[in-house]
Amino acid sequence: MAKNVFVIGLNAMNAERLRRLRGVEDVVFHPLLTPAQVSDTQEFDMPALLAEAEQTLDAFDGSIDAIVGYIDFPVSTMLPLLCKKYGTRNTSLESLLKCEHKYWSRSMMREVVPEHTPKFTAFDPFDDDALSKIGEADLRFPFFVKPIKSSGSRLGFRIDSPEDFEYATEKLRAEIRLIGEPFDHVLSQADLPDEIRAIEGHFCMAEQVIGGRQCTVEGYVHDGEVVPYGTIDSIRYPQVLSFFYYLYPSTLPPRIQETMWEITRKVMGHIGYDNSGFNIEYYWDEVQNKVWILEINTRIAQSHCDLFEMVDGVSHQQVTIDLGLGRRPDMPSGEGPERVAAEFFYRVFFRDAAVARAPSRAEIEVAAEQIEGARIVSYVKRGMSLSELPEQDAYSYAVASVWMGANKQSKLLWNYEQVMKRLNYEFADILE
Structure with a gap:
């Protein structure tokens, strides 16, 4: 019998990638919602999106064997809700939010790897006294601010002065509810500790500035086993925060990569994340020989799909599909036509x-x-x-x-x- 896999936001490029994966000869991929609804827009009506997805799934005349996605918000947060309802494999909503809710995520990191976690605090950008409260949390200029839930690098700012903070606050107040309000809808579905429930979707994070050579560790958890499988360098344009290119495999020293992989195992095991792919962004400060965690993403990085295919022989969407179907990922290494990508x-x-x-x-x-x-x-x-x-x-x-x-x-x-x-x-x- 064919396996039916529903892919949220499936587009033509990714449909082609999926057909090249290993072990999908008996898999039929079905689109669930359109890219225009979940990625090519900045407005997300979460109740309406979930209702339309459920309507499509309810009307399907066949088995629903997996529901997957490869896109950040809102797709990543929809998956645990849909998978729970239709009995397919995914991590729990609470474990996902321990990664995606930036304040909760930092709190989890601080519990298990405090030496790799920068100082942080949450603040309300609509609070006129926010800057003084950030100072009371022992954060001084420079620091970085970002929403507790964002997508990509959107609405992230380095703050070197009160004027910088005023500029960032103006931008945050104008735009943060675009994701803050739909994220609140997701939070309302979860069993949250009181401390986390108080940090609403429109809140922001202020964090100690960290830096160095940036990279991303891609990994997955299968039945409780945390498996990192690749490290990708993130190279920025000179003197700015914008990315120039992603490079795979990483050029970081092997000992630094192994340190990051060990931190990854500790953090994801502590969170209780399971049966899903993820990636963690890191910095290695060469001067202090210090490894810092930047953030956790609860999906494979779509930008890295072709890099893995060129170097290892298959897109790491292999991980997403295999886990969705309850299989241990069949992810090769070094079997592609290129040495770097x-x-x-x-x-x-x-x-x-x-x-x-x-x-x-x-x-x-x-x-x-x-x-x-x-x-x-x-x-x-x-x-x-x-x-x-x-x-x-x-x-x-x-x-x-x-x-x-x-x-x-x-x-x-x-x-x-x-x-x-x-x-x-x-x-x-x-x-x-």
């Missing part, structure tokens, strides 16, 4: 702008043909404003992504330059 982000550093010109589909295809196996996705169209792009960081806009592999890192960078010479973007009405 990267996703590059072509960014512009404007407050906003109008897209005056974007490459045509034919131009993108010609550019991709310069490097065997390269894939390019442009996120903008002529006439749109950059501010229409969802899930952008506070300092730049990613207008295109380029995935490619090579036999060494320097060749990757050279190839990226050759590809970008073929792509021509122009902007008007630029706000610097």
